[in-house]
Amino acid sequence: MEQSRLPIGIFDSGVGGLTVLHAVNDLLPDEQLLYLGDTARLPYGTKSPASVQRYATHAADYLVGQGIKLLVIACNTASALALDELRHRLAPIPVIGVVEPGATAAVNRSSAHRHLVLATESTTSQLAYTRAILRLDPDAIIEELPCSLFVALAEEGWNTGSIAEAVAGQYLDSIRERSRAERPDVAILGCTHFPLLQGAISNALGPGIEIVDSATTTARAVWQELAASNLAAPDDANGGIRLIATDGAARFARIGSAFLGRKFAAEDIELTDIHPADKGN
Amino acid sequence: MEQSRLPIGIFDSGVGGLTVLHAVNDLLPDEQLLYLGDTARLPYGTKSPASVQRYATHAADYLVGQGIKLLVIACNTASALALDELRHRLAPIPVIGVVEPGATAAVNRSSAHRHLVLATESTTSQLAYTRAILRLDPDAIIEELPCSLFVALAEEGWNTGSIAEAVAGQYLDSIRERSRAERPDVAILGCTHFPLLQGAISNALGPGIEIVDSATTTARAVWQELAASNLAAPDDANGGIRLIATDGAARFARIGSAFLGRKFAAEDIELTDIHPADKGN
Numbered sequence: 001m002e003q004s005r006l007p008i009g010i011f012d013s014g015v016g017g018l019t020v021l022h023a024v025n026d027l028l029p030d031e032q033l034l035y036l037g038d039t040a041r042l043p044y045g046t047k048s049p050a051s052v053q054r055y056a057t058h059a060a061d062y063l064v065g066q067g068i069k070l071l072v073i074a075c076n077t078a079s080a081l082a083l084d085e086l087r088h089r090l091a092p093i094p095v096i097g098v099v100e101p102g103a104t105a106a107v108n109r110s111s112a113h114r115h116l117v118l119a120t121e122s123t124t125s126q127l128a129y130t131r132a133i134l135r136l137d138p139d140a141i142i143e144e145l146p147c148s149l150f151v152a153l154a155e156e157g158w159n160t161g162s163i164a165e166a167v168a169g170q171y172l173d174s175i176r177e178r179s180r181a182e183r184p185d186v187a188i189l190g191c192t193h194f195p196l197l198q199g200a201i202s203n204a205l206g207p208g209i210e211i212v213d214s215a216t217t218t219a220r221a222v223w224q225e226l227a228a229s230n231l232a233a234p235d236d237a238n239g240g241i242r243l244i245a246t247d248g249a250a251r252f253a254r255i256g257s258a259f260l261g262r263k264f265a266a267e268d269i270e271l272t273d274i275h276p277a278d279k280g281n
Numbered sequence: 282m283e284q285s286r287l288p289i290g291i292f293d294s295g296v297g298g299l300t301v302l303h304a305v306n307d308l309l310p311d312e313q314l315l316y317l318g319d320t321a322r323l324p325y326g327t328k329s330p331a332s333v334q335r336y337a338t339h340a341a342d343y344l345v346g347q348g349i350k351l352l353v354i355a356c357n358t359a360s361a362l363a364l365d366e367l368r369h370r371l372a373p374i375p376v377i378g379v380v381e382p383g384a385t386a387a388v389n390r391s392s393a394h395r396h397l398v399l400a401t402e403s404t405t406s407q408l409a410y411t412r413a414i415l416r417l418d419p420d421a422i423i424e425e426l427p428c429s430l431f432v433a434l435a436e437e438g439w440n441t442g443s444i445a446e447a448v449a450g451q452y453l454d455s456i457r458e459r460s461r462a463e464r465p466d467v468a469i470l471g472c473t474h475f476p477l478l479q480g481a482i483s484n485a486l487g488p489g490i491e492i493v494d495s496a497t498t499t500a501r502a503v504w505q506e507l508a509a510s511n512l513a514a515p516d517d518a519n520g521g522i523r524l525i526a527t528d529g530a531a532r533f534a535r536i537g538s539a540f541l542g543r544k545f546a547a548e549d550i551e552l553t554d555i556h557p558a559d560k561g562n
């Protein structure tokens with residue numbers, strides 16, 4: 001098959017990356033998308049760097065084995081920890097993480113050079129956004145703030161309402177209460193779960209802080225890479241989505257539908273085993 | 282070594298079981314306790330039954346290899362899914378889960394025969410408490426209610442305050458608003474994280490509902506089993522705690538201290554690999 005007709009591979013530890021899949025599908029409806037949620041290992045966010053790198057390698061190898069033309073690491077933790085390794089391993093297949101596109105968009109939109117990164121604890125502890133932003137804007141001032149409870153809220157479906165507002169307030173009130181000069185002017189949603197809570201986050205931050213969502217910025221990076229590499233699907237191609245998970249199809253379908261923005265069922269998900277060495281007793 | 286001088290093995294997917302360790306240590310301060318947190322695989326609660334059974338078997342085999350006189354499955358999910366299998370596998374070493382002691386205590390304390398089980402979604406979906414309670418009281422009426430966000434609150438350390446109260450209210454207000462005749466008179470904390478939120482849960486439930494904490498009831502079951510099997514530590518024995526985790530000692534120490542009820546550091550935790558087949562690339 002021509003390279004350009006192959007699907008784009010997208011992986012995450014679970015359902016969070018479906019926000020990225022959603023954004024890629026919106027922007028590039030003619031592309032075939034192959035999504036792998038490594039639900040047997042989720043969450044990556046609390047695992048050690050070595051474990052995350054190993055899991056990411058397994059996931060990438062599986063998708064390459066299926067035949068893909070480009071890989072998206074739709075997980076902030078894995079992007080922070082495994083992007084360089086996977087680029088080296090998969091070359092010449094292009095690999096795009098979610099951190100670089102988010103950092104680029106934030107630098108483009110900030111005039112005050114003050115950035116706020118909201119993410120899980122494991123992502124903030126890696127300072128991946130800080131390093132990516134500083135490469136683009138050495139004068140930037142960056143704060144990374146762990147907001148782990150947003151993940152649980154998104155998975156519970158409590159994306160709006162008084163509890164979401166209260167949790168967002170607990171994390172972010174101290175930002176809003178600062179003087180204008182000391183406030184960031186851009187906030188990066190550095191976790192694929194957080195776009196679901198954008199309303200509550202925006203309310204808690206108050207006016208004057210633009211929110212950058214790494215799902216839509218990553219989709220744009222995919223589009224640019226396909227154009228640059230001459231890999232965009234030809235005009236007669238039909239887009240589509242194929243969903244694969246490593247465990248728990250029922251839960252994946254129930255929670256994932258909100259992330260993908262459309263209803264799907266457990267029967268729409270293929271279950272696979274990408275870690276054969278782990279299956280013995 | 283005499284059997285009675287061997288440690289008691291306790292395992293959980295992460296830090297939650299430290300509430301059980303805490304209760305066992307309080308009740309039986311002369312016992313050596315060997316705790317294994319399988320943090321490389323946490324949470325068990327969202328994994329498939331087959332995966333949980335495999336992980337539980339690995340954890341049990343590891344502890345047996347270290348030499349233990351009794352095993353406590355300090356994890357509701359693993360207790361629900363792997364107790365029978367582990368009893369068979371480890372015989373004659375006694376194995377105690379957290380579900381049976383919690384169910385026994387609830388039946389003993391209920392006069393209305395109406396039980397409420399609060400747990401994670403994976404535990405409630407197994408209906409393990411319902412089955413255990415019905416074996417003891419066939420007339421019981423049991424409701425199992427998933428309260429997944431309590432886990433995230435406990436791990437974030439937000440155990441008290443307005444957000445904990447609001448989350449507990451969101452899950453439990455409909456219980457409190459019922460007529461007295463339709464309310465349960467006992468609520469079982471069917472997740473090892475939930476004792477940290479007992480205050481908020483109790484406030485949300487309102488008066489007249491007794492809370493049964495499976496940590497303390499499991500400790501009592503351990504005490505009874507040691508007495509029945511003649512395995513209690515001799516009078517000259519010195520109690521102590523040894524902590525082992527499979528990943529992420531720093532996070533384990535930081536979050537776990539609240540669960541154990543005493544401060545400990547990453548250096549107090551031994552890191553081990555109980556799944557060698559999973560470590561290759």
